[in-house]
Amino acid sequence: MNFTPNDIQNILFKRSLFGFNQLQVEDVLDKVVEDLSDYIRENNKLKEKLDDIQDKLNYYKGIEQTLQNSLIVAQQTSDEIISNAKKNAENIVKEAELTARKIIEDANHEVLSIKYEYERLQRDVEAYRAKVESIIRAQLRSLQNLGGKEEAESEAV
Numbered sequence: 655m656n657f658t659p660n661d662i663q664n665i666l667f668k669r670s671l672f673g674f675n676q677l678q679v680e681d682v683l684d685k686v687v688e689d690l691s692d693y694i695r696e697n698n699k700l701k702e703k704l705d706d707i708q709d710k711l712n713y714y715k716g717i718e719q720t721l722q723n724s725l726i727v728a729q730q731t732s733d734e735i736i737s738n739a740k741k742n743a744e745n746i747v748k749e750a751e752l753t754a755r756k757i758i759e760d761a762n763h764e765v766l767s768i769k770y771e772y773e774r775l776q777r778d779v780e781a782y783r784a785k786v787e788s789i790i791r792a793q794l795r796s797l798q799n800l801g802g803k804e805e806a807e808s809e810a811v
Contacts, residue, residue, distance in 0.1 A: 656685035 657665075665682055667674040 656689050662686065 667678055667682075670676070
């Protein structure tokens with residue numbers, strides 16, 4: 655780079671017969687053209703670099719959007735899984751409660767059935783005892799009657 659904007663403003667051309675010194679002016683113009691060409695090339699490179707960076711930025715924004723969408727889907731999926739797990743847990747608890755009630759109800763019926771069977775057996779035992787007792791009394795009376803007949807016969811003999 656030959657000149658800064660301040661340098662260009664401060665250039666003083668020497669006067670010659672027909673105005674300014676032509677060689678000096680051409681030399682300055684050549685340097686300005688060279689600088690301007692450098693600036694244009696550098697500007698074009700910077701524009702290309704900016705375009706490349708803008709493309710990369712758009713690419714990363716796309717990735718960011720995809721990640722955000724993935725996170726949203728993951729959060730929704732997580733919420734659904736938690737909700738389903740809670741529902742399943744509630745169903746398991748309800749099913750366990752129903753099963754427990756059924757087991758308790760069956761056990762109560764079995765206890766009542768055993769109680770009724772026990773009471774029936776007690777009545778049967780009591781009836782059997784009464785029957786045996788009445789048979790034994792009848793036998794005793796028969797024996798007493800036999801014993802009384804034998805005494806009467808032995809007295810009669």
